[in-house]
Amino acid sequence: MSFFHKALASFGIGSATVDTRLEKDTYRAGEVMRGEIIVRGGQVEQQVDSIYLSINTTYVRESNDHKHTEVATLQKVKVTEPFTLAASEEKVIPISLTLPFETPISAGKTQVWIQTGLDIKNAVDPSDKDYIRVEPTSLAAQILDAIGRLGFRLREAECEQAPARFRGYYPFVQEFEFVPTGSFRGHLDELEMVFLSQSNHSAEILLQIDRKVRGIGSFFAEALEMDESYVRTTITLHDLPTLPEKFQQIISKHI
Structure with missing residues (x-):
């Protein structure tokens, strides 16, 4: 038995x-x-x-x-x-x-x-x-909140395979896709963000600013992805008091 x-x-x-x-x-x-x-x-x-x-x-x-x-x-x-x-x-x-x-x-x-x-x-x-x-960590939560306060609405969040140049400890990054509903509406198609690395005190992020192109040549600009700008920056606890303004300045430079 x-x-x-x-x-x-x-x-x-x-x-x-x-x-x-x-x-x-x-x-x-x-x-x-x-x-x-x-x-x-x-x-x-x-x-x-x-x-x-x-x-x-x-x-x-x-x-x-x-x-x-x-x-x-x-x-x-x-x-x-x-x-x-x-x-x-x-x-x-x-x-x-x-x-x-x-x-x-x-x-x-x-x-x-x-x-x-x-x-x-x-x-x-x-x-x-x-x-x-x-x-999210407290810092990441405030980063997401600051983007929301600028009039961006989260449309989708998904983990995707990361390109080699942006790969950290893991083969993927979590991508947050936002659509503009405030002052950037009409200027941007979307804003995408990923956290490249994080700690309790800082977060390195990558922003993909997808401009809404107009006029002659716009089709070719989109086809060649010339309407997209990438900004890599680090946010620390010292940035929190002026975080929405910081994002406002970064995005405004690329529209």
Whole structure:
């Protein structure tokens, strides 16, 4: 009977299970996530080589005019050393994991989840998937708010594969696409922004200012993307009192 149960466990039937329980489901980028992993033994004793946690998201990669959805791992950590899990045994393992500053914000189509897995040789590895909501850092939130105060409305937010020259730790950036509804309406088609790097004290951003071209040659300007300007700048805590004015000046120079 034991051999039969072991055979079933190798296919994931009657095997160990894992369940991660976080203190909450909403976190700010850069915040420490705390909780516990509950591991329950199955019908037979099993050797667990490790338990790992990973923070994941998806991004869009374009290839040959086709869009593909890829999974990106922002961080992966090993939680335990090898151990033996007896049949029906329950283990509770406390965890803490820092959410990277570059974790995409929960906006638009963006999703972020915590994946927990048990590494068990010669068996289907049990896993658990928990989605979380990610809020921007305080600085990033004020940057987004400043753009909104200038009359820009967020139309879309999506993680896309980053060009090599703008690639940081990860193969993607989260792009925020805004449409002008205030004084820039009629001058710009759209404003796009990405966070290239972040900390509690500063954020490097890239603005793509898409001008609304008029008159003769406008078609060719758009075809050659001559109507777009790129501005790379760093925002610090010292900029916050005059942040809307700073963005106003940057954008006005390129219309």
